[in-house]
Amino acid sequence: IFLYEGFRNPDFDGRLKGYQKAIDCYHTSKDKDDQLYGKLTEEQIKLEVLQKELEGSLQEPFSGMSISDTIFKLISLNQGKRANSLKSEFKVPDKRFWWIKIKALSILNDWEELMKF
């Protein structure tokens, strides 16, 4: 429920507080699923903080995107390094990362980079 409210809060700080409450809830539960959800919500906080940073440095909107979408956008913006760090930060499996990368590069028509990779 906290999570539900959290997502709908347009204010950045308010949203984070909502997530934190949800995480606390999840952690008090012994259920393994809830533990997983707790972890994933923590990732969401990390992601939103990161997105805010990216917005600041790249002057592009990132908020509201999923992890895959963020990586996709970073590659599209020629920010390969940042994309890589996101990959390791959120433990994105190689397979999915490649898919994202191929898609992004082919849209960019960056065949050179694609060949290298």
Added chain:
Amino acid sequence: MGFLNLIADPQYLQSQGAEQIFPLKRGPLETNCKNVVYIVTPDIKYMHIITDQVKQHAMDGLKKEYSLVFVPRGTILCSRVLEEEGVLGNFTIHEFPLDIVPFDEDVLSLELGNSYKEYLLDGDRTSLFYVAKSLMKFQAMFGTIPVVKGKGQCSRLVMDMITRMRKEMGEEFTVPPEIDSLILIDRDIDTVTPMCTQLTYEGLIDEIYSIKNNAIFLDETIVNPSQQQQQQAQSTGKAIPPSGKKVPFPLHSNDKVYSEIRDTNFSILCGLLNKKAKDIDEYYKKFKSTQSITAIRDHMKKLASYQMEHNSLRIHTCITEEILDITKSSSFMKGIEAEQNLLAGVNLEAVERYLEESINKKDSIYKVIRLLILYNSTNNGIKPKYLEFIKREIIQTYGTEQILTFYNLEKLGLIRKSDPKPTFNVIRKELNLIIEDLNESNPSDIAYTYSGYAPLSVRLIQHAIRPSGWRSIEEVMRLLPGPTFEEIQPLPQGATTNVKSDRKPITLVYFIGGVTFSEISALRFLSRQDQANRDFIILTTKLINGNQMIDNFIEKLTPDN
């Protein structure tokens, strides 16, 4: 275009004195009429539109009289909205208690899209109450239905409600019974079928264009190509470019061509259309070669109907072409292959690979969730480790709000951790759900609707109407969720059974929680079989496909308009 068009078409309203008819939409309503009638379903969204329009009129200094007709009934919430906005006093409010909406000769629906979710997720029984009420109404018109069979929690509750309502009513209907049996069936008995891609013509149209209130939206150039454009296309040899404007095209059994092809498997459709085209062509040729006046007069009589058929044939050919493009694509084929593998319980690894690939490519979330639910229900759950992996993949790809989607799905048991009992295997074997070497052009089993898989729900109905009933498959019935029951409703005195021997017995089938077009096709097929020898009338809370069914559970951040 709402379902209102199904019961009152614009011509009828016009004949009753309506001067102008507007579909309700945002923005000011510009009309010179003094009386304005709003016909709406009770939805707060609409209330706001209406208040805005009324206020606008007041600002412009226009004096009008407003009426508001709620279909099927008004809610306190809606009145409150109007009250808070200070416009309630402007309205004369009526209710039009339309609960059962007829969709076709044999299909009726309550159009309660959320009933499945409301009961199972939120524990809200309102929609079940409507189901019971609609059955009472049916019985008031066609007599008490002597035999009732049912399966599932909701069905049981509905049955109890009917029994109570009958007692409370005291007086019995004295109409002789015209329907000899009723089968109540819960959607959650069979969550496998709606998750599969429907492969009948009508089912595919629904999957691709999504049929809303018996109509689909097609490009204008397909439905009404103008003369000029046609000539142009003929002279240049180029196809007419799509105009981008969408117009509604009705799908109904009044359309002769459509009623013949709607229930067939898509793979044989081309042949059928071809034959039909030849028939019409032949007719035109014959017409040209006729000499005598009487023969011409005879032909003229038929000409109109042939022309209508011709037109609908042309449109259906266009639709078929578009669908063919999609069904031939490798991604569609791969999806079907994955579904078939799951249903047959083979080659699970390939399915898992496909599922991951779909997520990685970020295919539509509907597709992914549907496949996952199908995976879950055919494998009696998902291994915890794999489930955790998939959850992570989905949430990282589609966004963290999908945690809430999983929460919903888990609560409903549509996704759960595997338990060791091979339930679905037993059901599949006992009920003979997978039919190999199937002849699609001359099918002998309902499995043709899904190219080899017989929809579980319809198979249960098939067993129910046999003399031995569900007793012969007791083991399977125990494996399916919810109670099974069979009850005899005592007939009131004075209403003796006068089953006319010249008519097939009628069974009313009630799908609580929705029914797919393919299941309807399968039932129609069943009634044509000799061994069944009965007609079915299908009643449901909503006509659905897999996407609509899971739409209620998928969490969306942006509220849909």
